[in-house]
Amino acid sequence: MAASAIDEIGPWSEVKLDIVREYAQAYSKILSSLKKPKLHHVYIDAFAGAGVHLSRSTKEFVPGSPLNALKVNPPFPEYHFIDINQARVESLQQAAQKRANVFVHEGDCNQVLVEEVFPQVQFKHYRRGLCLLDPYGLHLDWKVIYTAGQMKSIEIFLNFPIMDMNMNVLKHDPQSVPPEQSERMTRFWGDESWKSAAYSTAGNLFGYEEKTNNQAVTDAFRKRLLCEAGFKHVSKPLAMRNSRDAVVYYLFFASPKPVALEIVKDIFKKHEKRL
Numbered sequence: 001m002a003a004s005a006i007d008e009i010g011p012w013s014e015v016k017l018d019i020v021r022e023y024a025q026a027y028s029k030i031l032s033s034l035k036k037p038k039l040h041h042v043y044i045d046a047f048a049g050a051g052v053h054l055s056r057s058t059k060e061f062v063p064g065s066p067l068n069a070l071k072v073n074p075p076f077p078e079y080h081f082i083d084i085n086q087a088r089v090e091s092l093q094q095a096a097q098k099r100a101n102v103f104v105h106e107g108d109c110n111q112v113l114v115e116e117v118f119p120q121v122q123f124k125h126y127r128r129g130l131c132l133l134d135p136y137g138l139h140l141d142w143k144v145i146y147t148a149g150q151m152k153s154i155e156i157f158l159n160f161p162i163m164d165m166n167m168n169v170l171k172h173d174p175q176s177v178p179p180e181q182s183e184r185m186t187r188f189w190g191d192e193s194w195k196s197a198a199y200s201t202a203g204n205l206f207g208y209e210e211k212t213n214n215q216a217v218t219d220a221f222r223k224r225l226l227c228e229a230g231f232k233h234v235s236k237p238l239a240m241r242n243s244r245d246a247v248v249y250y251l252f253f254a255s256p257k258p259v260a261l262e263i264v265k266d267i268f269k270k271h272e273k274r275l
Helices: 011-033 065-070 086-096 109-120 142-151 162-168 179-189 194-198 214-229 258-272
Strands: 007-009 040-045 052-055 061-063 078-083 102-106 127-133 154-160 238-241 247-255
Touching: 011 040, 011 052, 011 061, 011 065, 011 127, 011 154, 011 238, 011 247, 011 258, 040 065, 040 109, 065 078, 065 086, 078 086, 078 109, 086 102, 102 109, 109 127, 109 142, 127 142, 142 154, 142 179, 142 214, 154 214, 162 179, 162 214, 162 247, 179 194, 194 214, 214 247, 238 258, 247 258
Parallel strands: 007 052, 040 078, 040 127, 078 102, 127 154
Antiparallel strands: 052 061, 154 247, 238 247
């Protein structure tokens, strides 16, 4: 495996990997037990990486979400791993060991998911999917999130990249935001309503816009997942913090099923003390 394919991850990402692994285990166990109707459940990783990471704290290799998913028992009947980097794709192909039910896609997940993968997880065909949307920054298009929500057959874990937003988009002066950064935010958010979530004139005697806070932004996005994307059940986001106690990103979970949300709440509660 090429060294360039391997990402170094912080402790917060190791927590995320544990959360997703534990839920994937519960998800597969529940869906494998169903007989009437029998459901074909699919694991989808949109920013799959190389399948293995280097721990920043221990300097040891840790399995990534694809390898964790492949170890779930009972197994998922089908897996889809997507990455835009050729070296990572080659690593994933090696990890798949030519298993006929593992499909590795090289390309932009914004296109691959909507055009190739999601159409294979139709509710009417008794198929269900668990999809990890874990971008490095604002690299995900709203159309992916919206499509998943509308399908009613897909649950998602979503990395909400607040650090990228705060560093590059959510400036204290909205007039200073570069147009290309504003466009990135709009593609992720789905429209320009992020501006009203991120800036407010409330409490300002002079009537000019001031930046709000992370809570206001995440509350507004959670509402979009519920009201615009159409997910029936959306978690309160879990703050993933680095060693300086700064929030790197928030982890959302969204599902059409209430029982799924209750399971994730328990898993979040179990792991939040590690952050």
